[in-house]
Amino acid sequence: MKITLLVTNFNSLSQMAYTKFKDLGHRVDVVYAINEGQMIEEVEAFAPDIVVCPFLKKFVPKEIFTKYPTFIVHPGIIGDKGAFALDNAIRRGVKEWGVTILRANEEFDGGDVYAEVRFKMRNSYKASIYRKEVFKSAFKALDLLLERVKDKNFKPIKQPNTPMHKYLTQKDRAINWQEDTTDEIIKKIYMSDSHPGVLDEILGVKCYLFGAHKEDKLKGKPKEILAKRDGAICLGTVDGAVWISHLMEPNKFKLPATYVLKSRLKGVKEHRLPLIFDKSYNTFYEISCDIEDEIAYLYFNFHNGAFRAEQCMRLKYAFEYIKEQVKVVVLMGGEDFFSNGINLNILEDSKKNGEDGWSNINAINDLVRSIIFAEDVITVASLHRNAGAGGVFLATACDFVVGSGDAVLNPHYKTLGLSGSEYHTFTLPKRVGQEMANRLLNECLPLSVKKAKEIGLVDEVLEGDYMQSLKQFCKKLIEDEEKYEDFLWEKEDFLLENESFIEQCKENELKVMHPEFWDEASPFHKLRHDFVYKVCPLETPKRLKDKNA
Numbered sequence: 001m002k003i004t005l006l007v008t009n010f011n012s013l014s015q016m017a018y019t020k021f022k023d024l025g026h027r028v029d030v031v032y033a034i035n036e037g038q039m040i041e042e043v044e045a046f047a048p049d050i051v052v053c054p055f056l057k058k059f060v061p062k063e064i065f066t067k068y069p070t071f072i073v074h075p076g077i078i079g080d081k082g083a084f085a086l087d088n089a090i091r092r093g094v095k096e097w098g099v100t101i102l103r104a105n106e107e108f109d110g111g112d113v114y115a116e117v118r119f120k121m122r123n124s125y126k127a128s129i130y131r132k133e134v135f136k137s138a139f140k141a142l143d144l145l146l147e148r149v150k151d152k153n154f155k156p157i158k159q160p161n162t163p164m165h166k167y168l169t170q171k172d173r174a175i176n177w178q179e180d181t182t183d184e185i186i187k188k189i190y191m192s193d194s195h196p197g198v199l200d201e202i203l204g205v206k207c208y209l210f211g212a213h214k215e216d217k218l219k220g221k222p223k224e225i226l227a228k229r230d231g232a233i234c235l236g237t238v239d240g241a242v243w244i245s246h247l248m249e250p251n252k253f254k255l256p257a258t259y260v261l262k263s264r265l266k267g268v269k270e271h272r273l274p275l276i277f278d279k280s281y282n283t284f285y286e287i288s289c290d291i292e293d294e295i296a297y298l299y300f301n302f303h304n305g306a307f308r309a310e311q312c313m314r315l316k317y318a319f320e321y322i323k324e325q326v327k328v329v330v331l332m333g334g335e336d337f338f339s340n341g342i343n344l345n346i347l348e349d350s351k352k353n354g355e356d357g358w359s360n361i362n363a364i365n366d367l368v369r370s371i372i373f374a375e376d377v378i379t380v381a382s383l384h385r386n387a388g389a390g391g392v393f394l395a396t397a398c399d400f401v402v403g404s405g406d407a408v409l410n411p412h413y414k415t416l417g418l419s420g421s422e423y424h425t426f427t428l429p430k431r432v433g434q435e436m437a438n439r440l441l442n443e444c445l446p447l448s449v450k451k452a453k454e455i456g457l458v459d460e461v462l463e464g465d466y467m468q469s470l471k472q473f474c475k476k477l478i479e480d481e482e483k484y485e486d487f488l489w490e491k492e493d494f495l496l497e498n499e500s501f502i503e504q505c506k507e508n509e510l511k512v513m514h515p516e517f518w519d520e521a522s523p524f525h526k527l528r529h530d531f532v533y534k535v536c537p538l539e540t541p542k543r544l545k546d547k548n549a
Contacts, residue, residue: 001026004048006056008033012131012386013054013138015408019448020142030544033058060104070104075134078116081109082164086126090191097121099137101145112156115144127194131336139406170199177223182237186212197248203264211245213284227271231256232284243284253345253532276318287318295474296326305337305391308346312363316370323377327478330380338383341390348532357517361421364390365506368422371397375492378477383407383449384466393422402460402473403449412444417524418516421509426502432456444543
């Protein structure tokens, strides 16, 4: 089948649809919704059997949906219509929500329903629900769609004649610090995260709030800044306190709260936690660990999967500390992503972005080195969430890489004008061979974990209950003591024999990367700016076009 993906941008849902359809053997062509004429022209040029819109903010032109069966993926249940579907669901406190796929017609979200997959709502922020429950539900709904467009006997469900749900404004999201409870404040930020945020003013700085975390121990006056930690700030509420991890000034981009407020926080104490927090009470933390049956599950919940230099260092120390206590260390990643490599927002904000970029890449390299040369423990990367760029190669530093069948990987850097490091010139060819490594790095296309297993990038795709399957996989690694010891001996011998080669790979990577960070004419600077500011492209990227079109 020929399938066009009509998208506002190539976000996680769009990438999942792309990899899913490609894995099933369909021809897939991507069209960015830039303007009406361009959309019509690109769709016509490919002449698809169907058009699927996994993430689209513009109305589909009539010239497209009347000629080609066109389907909209909507993050709402049957009867729900309009923008801010998840925002409204969180605001109303619904217990169940879902994803529907509707056929496009003249009415916004009014077309016939071809698929609906429901899920239980979790008490979390919008971006997390989108990246987990909506993502997984859409994955299933797309299977249903493909079945039903081929079934001549299938009759879609009429979308009920319901009104559009409320279009939420900043007035609906605004926090009343003198009256709203901690839970009410968190809900308002949850329903607005990651877009558009909650507009407020902190210490005279007008900004949008993101990343709310309840605090159990600290108390203070409403909106009083009580503490700071790892870039976040803690504010008092009428009945407790709340941490805010990120702020965004109007027309700028998200940064850790302390980076935005800077010297205004003079006198505010850093309220530190242990390197690995035991999760014994509610507060803001980034690194935690669960140990079970001599296996450590190490979590690093960095915002959007982006690693600042100091976060890399903390995670390195945490890994080195925890590996002394167990036989297997599993890198679990974070709430929404495994990892996406270095933090581009921090570099864009920096007045010395060459220096800070260099610091960031060397810090993540130090972390990766610790994992590669952990000769006294087996390491496992758990790709149960998406990963990109250096985050993929952080995973390949481990002895074993496993993942969820619906996760998407982007093992490349080129679209941001970088050649990359993280020892990838050692770990990637070691897994997939040099020819495939070059292809992955140069084609710059996403691939599913299932496809990654086919080419050797991933060792195992875990089915069923993910955590249960992961624990079983890890237990098998140590159930035979003799095999476990043999594995470590062989690993130690290999590392001893290849240490200089492995280090040379990293040094060669850094030689190429140095001018990419430091040279003012490097394309990285403009590409990073456009990425951070979410600049709309002027055309669909050529790499996403069907090669046979």
